[in-house]
Amino acid sequence: MTAVLFHFPFDPGSRSARLALGEARIAVEETGVRPWEADCPVRDLNPSGMPPVLQTAHQGRPLTLCEANAIMGWVEDQQKTPLLMPADAGERAEVRRLTTWFDRRFTDEVNAVLLHERMEKPLLRLGPPEAQGLREGRAALREHLVMLEGLLGERDWLAGRRMSQADLVAAAHVSVLDYFGEVAWKSYPLLKTWYMRLKSRPCFRPLLADRFQGLAPAPHYADLDF
Amino acid sequence: MTAVLFHFPFDPGSRSARLALGEARIAVEETGVRPWEADCPVRDLNPSGMPPVLQTAHQGRPLTLCEANAIMGWVEDQQKTPLLMPADAGERAEVRRLTTWFDRRFTDEVNAVLLHERMEKPLLRLGPPEAQGLREGRAALREHLVMLEGLLGERDWLAGRRMSQADLVAAAHVSVLDYFGEVAWKSYPLLKTWYMRLKSRPCFRPLLADRFQGLAPAPHYADLDF
Secondary structure: OOEEEEEOOOOHHHHHHHHHHHHOOOOEEEEEOOOOOOOOHHHHOOOOOOOOEEEEEEOOEEEEEEOHHHHHHHHHHOOOOOOOOOOOHHHHHHHHHHHHHHHHHHHHHHHHHHHHHHHHHHHHOOOOOOHHHHHHHHHHHHHHHHHHHHHHOOOOEOOEOOOOHHHHHHHHHHHHHHHOOOOOHHHOHHHHHHHHHHHOOHHHHHHHOOOEOOEOOOOOOOOOOO | OOEEEEEOOOOHHHHHHHHHHHHOOOOEEEEEOOOOOOOOHHHHOOOOOOOOEEEEEEOOEEEEEEOHHHHHHHHHHOOOOOOOOOOOHHHHHHHHHHHHHHHHHHHHHHHHHHHHHHHHHHHHOOOOOOHHHHHHHHHHHHHHHHHHHHHHOOOOEOOEOOOOHHHHHHHHHHHHHHHOOOOOHHHOHHHHHHHHHHHOOHHHHHHHOOOEOOEOOOOOOOOOOO
């Protein structure tokens, strides 16, 4: 049985799940869904109605994993040696702090404002973006990127000495905004180097091939050396 | 060195951390904080500025854990045998799905509306609660409680056959609303039995002794048999 991942290509949670599965080299059939449509198959699989959902098998029995958190946790549980969770207690705490940060703060302050204007409005035909939403969302994004730049001044990766779930979750969020040309890379040199390292990994390739209806990505979106 | 937990007694995340530490019998000194005040010590410890934060030591070195997710994860990492995460892959996925549900859906739909009216407004002196907020928050709460009642019709505990982080997180949220008399227990008999079992555990005792400024708890709040 081939595992099937139901995902929305521009949903940061879906991208987090794809990156973790890709890093672990777990082959899945990617099925894009549109969660706002009444016949979206995810509605019958996840009580929240939202992607990502992974249908797979575990020890010979079917297993349905709902939400990025469950998929990333399961991916890590499958590993004989830690892959995306560091062994060090302090770094593990940072991974968990940062994933919470993206799940709540970044989602509420940036995505709910800026992605609402740039992505949800065209998808749901809610009219053109509004200047105030764009301005507020971009101001919030700058604060978050400054924070990430600061962390990378102290560490190789966001949570410490090795790449972790925190990097994948952060890159998932940043990559969606980058598609829409919202990341002013020249202001964040450390973040740019970090993102280039991630972008060059095989797990990132499918994300760089995603295309949003009627809107080409920012020119550098799929360039590994930008 | 005694571990110190900075918490706000009516913050569901703080309560989740206290319950997990209590279940694991990890002794901590509980220091109540008021996160909205300028001199709150958590502001210097957690970039989000919010409790819970645990200051402890790990293998002889100081360790600061920010956010309930990091504290619960660390508690579990300390165990020789699983305590609050089931071994079964399907149940682990359910724990992670449900903690995501409470972190996002329950927080946004119930807490941000109903606890805003009942708790934040008096704390921040924002005036009396408004009827519309109360009505919407209570309608959302009913839907979430019906969902939990449904899960308990199929399972002993929320995520499966054993008590897990999902039960503690759910009980943390429900217990705050119960203080304010917002849970109509007679409509949810399975949830009531589940909550009585949790409430009787030693980890719950400190929560039942919490008191909110100027407001006594609902009469049954601290009764183990209500």
